[in-house]
Amino acid sequence: MPMLTDLGRDPMTIRHNVLQGEFEVSRDPHLVLTTVLGSCIACCLFDPVAKVGGMNHFLLASPPNGMNGLGDDARRYGLYAMELLVNEMIKQGAVRATMRAHLYGGANLHSGMRAIGTENARFAEGFLKADSIQLVRSDTGGVQARRLDLQPATGRVRCRSVQGDFPSIQAARVPVPSGDVELF
Secondary structure, three states: OOOOOOOOOOOOEEEEEEOOOOEEEEEEOEEEEEEEEOEEEEEEEEEEEOOEEEEEEOOOOOOOOOOOOHHHHHHHEEHHHHHHHHHHHHOOOOHHOOOOEEEEEEOOOOOOOOHHHHHHHHHHHHHHOOOOOOEEEEEEEOOOEEEEEEOOOOOOEEEEEEEEEEEEEEOOOEEEOOOOEEEE
């Protein structure tokens, strides 16, 4: 997949943001898929023979022990996200043997915390290897967020580091039930 320098400057360009748990596959030459990644991973696939490409965005490599990851939460996990992307590529004419992959994200933004980004990147690399999909570029790890753009019809990609401080997200307090009254 070639790197982009002027992606999105065409007035006919349609931009679609791929959020956590989403994926999109297209041949539309005017479409640019975009996302912002911290510890999440985005896999960009392109088949130069079928001229189709796509992107996913997953939050975690796998569900915590004891959880099966099924239901509405399944789309947050790598296995589900990767399977959906690959299967949709195949439905649109791509073949595993000619698909090319790029991986982005997987940063470890907060020191002292579990290296979720590293776990995500390792999972994605292992998935691609097991599925015999060639990984041609990987920009994962580090401590900075990334902004990613993919033109799926051509496989052109642009990845930039996002500079600046990001406010930390605090966990919401869950009310503790006490009898018939809930305390907030």
